[in-house]
Amino acid sequence: MTVARSVIYLEEVATGAAVEAELRDAIEEAQLADWQTKWQPALLAVLQELIRKGVSPASWPQSWHWDWRRKAAGVQGLLAFRGFAVVAQGETQGLAQVNLTGVAREQSQAGKPLVYLDYVEVAPWNRPELGSRPRLRGIGTALVAAAAMLSDDEGFKGRIGLHSLPQADDFYRRRCGMSDLGPDAAYQGLRYFEMTPTQARAFLAEEDGR
Amino acid sequence: MVAKRTMTLNLTDPEMQALEDLATRKDITKTAILRQALRLYQMIDARVERGEKLLFENEATKEKAELMFL
Numbered sequence: 001m002t003v004a005r006s007v008i009y010l011e012e013v014a015t016g017a018a019v020e021a022e023l024r025d026a027i028e029e030a031q032l033a034d035w036q037t038k039w040q041p042a043l044l045a046v047l048q049e050l051i052r053k054g055v056s057p058a059s060w061p062q063s064w065h066w067d068w069r070r071k072a073a074g075v076q077g078l079l080a081f082r083g084f085a086v087v088a089q090g091e092t093q094g095l096a097q098v099n100l101t102g103v104a105r106e107q108s109q110a111g112k113p114l115v116y117l118d119y120v121e122v123a124p125w126n127r128p129e130l131g132s133r134p135r136l137r138g139i140g141t142a143l144v145a146a147a148a149m150l151s152d153d154e155g156f157k158g159r160i161g162l163h164s165l166p167q168a169d170d171f172y173r174r175r176c177g178m179s180d181l182g183p184d185a186a187y188q189g190l191r192y193f194e195m196t197p198t199q200a201r202a203f204l205a206e207e208d209g210r
Numbered sequence: 211m212v213a214k215r216t217m218t219l220n221l222t223d224p225e226m227q228a229l230e231d232l233a234t235r236k237d238i239t240k241t242a243i244l245r246q247a248l249r250l251y252q253m254i255d256a257r258v259e260r261g262e263k264l265l266f267e268n269e270a271t272k273e274k275a276e277l278m279f280l
Binding site: 002004025077078079080100101111112113154155156157 | 212213235236237238239241242245246248249250252253256
């Protein structure tokens with residue numbers, strides 16, 4: 001399969017400068033190798049520091065146990081799943097896996113198809129909640145925008161849905177403008193968010209203007 | 211965007227009616243309905259091949275029914 005690549009721009013936090021990046025519509029071996037050889041050691045260092053400080057596991061970064069190699073293998077060859085990767089400065093900066101068989105719950109859209117974001121993760125060095133100043137900003141937003149654009153391409157009018165880890169609730173609510181449908185008892189109590197077609201148009205228009 | 215190929219599809223009247231009804235209810239095109247159907251069929255087939263079962267549960271009564279998938 002040919003991987004589509006489009007140019008996007010991220011912000012280098014230290015300088016405020018725009019950094020050219022590539023959005024790819026697949027997760028390839030190079031990304032999995034980056035996750036294994038770069039993300040994992042960086043995350044391990046963060047976890048060791050948290051343990052040293054006596055921080056309880058409940059307050060650790062909630063995606064610390066995600067295994068992207070396993071996730072990618074689990075959906076290999078299945079049409080219902082797609083992956084996205086953001087690559088900049090020669091490294092994978094963010095990954096997302098989406099499911100195209102999701103169904104909307106928001107009252108005005110209930111029963112209509114949407115792109116469900118199974119997993120979204122940004123490289124540890126770009127995550128402000130992990131303690132140090134992030135290197136690049138805009139990766140999570142680019143991945144959400146990619147999902148909304150895929151939804152539009154598929155005829156789902158930009159509808160997307162996801163369960164948010166608590167550390168990201170505000171990002172989806174405020175930055176992405178998604179509807180917060182509250183905690184989902186069937187999904188470890190995580191809050192469920194949806195983007196309606198109207199919200200998707202507004203979000204993508206704002207992203208386009210950046 | 212992924213390149214697409216075109217095919218002709220022959221449907222009976224009831225099949226076409228069902229397709230049109232679904233497209234209207236789901237607010238997507240007939241092509242999108244068929245692409246969704248293919249994704250779901252492939253995913254379910256892969257899981258059944260692995261030895262899993264497809265079950266429907268009534269949320270109110272918790273009654274479960276297994277869907278036979280051939």
